[in-house]
Amino acid sequence: MTYKSNMLADLEFNNDHFPSIIENDGSIETLTQAQSWISQNQASLKKGLACTGALLFRGFPVSDAVSYDAFFSAFGYNNFTYKESLSNAVRINYTDLVFSANEAPKEVEIYLHNEMAQTPVFPNIISLFCEKAADIGGATILCRSDIVYQKIAAAEPQLTEKLATLGVKYTSRIPAADNPDSAQGRGWQSTLSVENRDQAEQKLLSLGYRWQWHADGSLLAQTKALPAIKPIDNDRQVFFNQIIAAYEGWEGVKADPSVGLCFGDDSPIPKSFLDSICALAAETAYDLMWQDGDVAIVDNHLSMHGRRPYGGDRVRRVLVTLGI
Ligand SMILES: [Fe+2]
Numbered sequence: 001m002t003y004k005s006n007m008l009a010d011l012e013f014n015n016d017h018f019p020s021i022i023e024n025d026g027s028i029e030t031l032t033q034a035q036s037w038i039s040q041n042q043a044s045l046k047k048g049l050a051c052t053g054a055l056l057f058r059g060f061p062v063s064d065a066v067s068y069d070a071f072f073s074a075f076g077y078n079n080f081t082y083k084e085s086l087s088n089a090v091r092i093n094y095t096d097l098v099f100s101a102n103e104a105p106k107e108v109e110i111y112l113h114n115e116m117a118q119t120p121v122f123p124n125i126i127s128l129f130c131e132k133a134a135d136i137g138g139a140t141i142l143c144r145s146d147i148v149y150q151k152i153a154a155a156e157p158q159l160t161e162k163l164a165t166l167g168v169k170y171t172s173r174i175p176a177a178d179n180p181d182s183a184q185g186r187g188w189q190s191t192l193s194v195e196n197r198d199q200a201e202q203k204l205l206s207l208g209y210r211w212q213w214h215a216d217g218s219l220l221a222q223t224k225a226l227p228a229i230k231p232i233d234n235d236r237q238v239f240f241n242q243i244i245a246a247y248e249g250w251e252g253v254k255a256d257p258s259v260g261l262c263f264g265d266d267s268p269i270p271k272s273f274l275d276s277i278c279a280l281a282a283e284t285a286y287d288l289m290w291q292d293g294d295v296a297i298v299d300n301h302l303s304m305h306g307r308r309p310y311g312g313d314r315v316r317r318v319l320v321t322l323g324i
Contacts, residue, residue: 018286019054019142019296019303026059031067034060038074045075045297053302054142056288057295065094065319068129071295072097077125077323085322086119086191086207088172088184094319101128101318102307104183110307111248112143112281115300115322118170118242120207120226125323126298126305130290135312139287140296143304145238149229151280152239159273160229166264167225168241172250176217183249188219225264232301240301244281247274290318 022045028034038045049055062071082091082099089102102110116122128140153160172184179185189195192203200219204211208224228241246260247253253260258268287308288296298305310316 018052018144019056019288019298020048020052021056021058024057024059028060031061031070034062034071035074038071039076042074042076049297049299050302053144053146054296054298057297058291058293060293060295062129062293062295064131065098065129068131068295068319069095069097069321072127072129072297072321072323075125075297075323080123080125080322080324082322083193084121085116085123086121087116088118088174088186088191090178090180090182090185091320097321098129098319099321101320102183103180104185105181106134106138106310106316108183109249109309110183111245112141112285112304112306113242113245114145114240114304117240117300118172118223118226118246120223122300123322123324124300126300127321127323128296128298128305129319129321130292130294131317131319132314133290133292133294134310134316135314136310137308137312138310138316138318139289139308140318141285141304141306141308142288142296142298143281143285143306145240145302145304146232146236147284148277148281148304149237149239151284152277153237155280156273156276159270162263163269164229164237166267168228168243168269169223169225169262169264169266170242170246171220171222171260171262172246173214174219174221176219184251230301236302238301239277239281239304243269243274244278244304245306248278 028037062068079097092100115126174188174191177187188200192200194200194203210222212220229237230240232238250260257271257274261269263269
């Protein structure tokens, strides 16, 4: 297949091109051909990704975790493993690179977020592969973080400036053991890659967390102030955080935001500001309706993502890999 993607020809920040969809015209029949096509066009593909925030590859010969691993590897990103991450979701590894997306039950919505932005350790790239789309619902939500920033800055200039200056602290309860029924169900031993409490405390200390153990064996942990808005190049600022996911999805935070969120100086984030952020992101979001075999490559700084609930008989299977 010759490289002739029109959507990448005009490399401007254009919402109509989000995500950029690159369809196989039929000339790429094997995985090896796909890999060499990606390698040959790697520079333009990455340039396109840096402009639009997400690329969707449709109709390529990717059918399972192993072929997806090979397809993604052709982009040449460095590996970012789930094991070494501080992700709060329970996941299953299929290959060294590929693991399940959040194992939370299908009726649970995963709200918009930048991957692992609630921790000091996050990937630059998140890729998703749809092995099997759901019958009903199950879209991956994508949302441009730079556009959300612009809207928030216009609607709430003072609070946005405060957020940019002070950053945000997250407080979360990390369970004693893995609980796959929760979107934040990863136990503290797995989350922190440790075996005992001493090691956990050492790790938390090194990452700048404050913490408290609870009688049920769970751990209440608060991050240091993490950036919530940051520049990604000379022109663009992005809303890069997990504020929406924490406010909408973490237990008790919507009723009382101070349970999970505060500004970097410990002052409360007004509920009205959080509601405004969620509404502005919702109007910016795009539902990616999966087809079997689709692969998305998402710039983790430029795009937030989430997952709609789903139903039907078909067992939805979306796999993930991360890169830096
Ligand atoms: Fe995610």
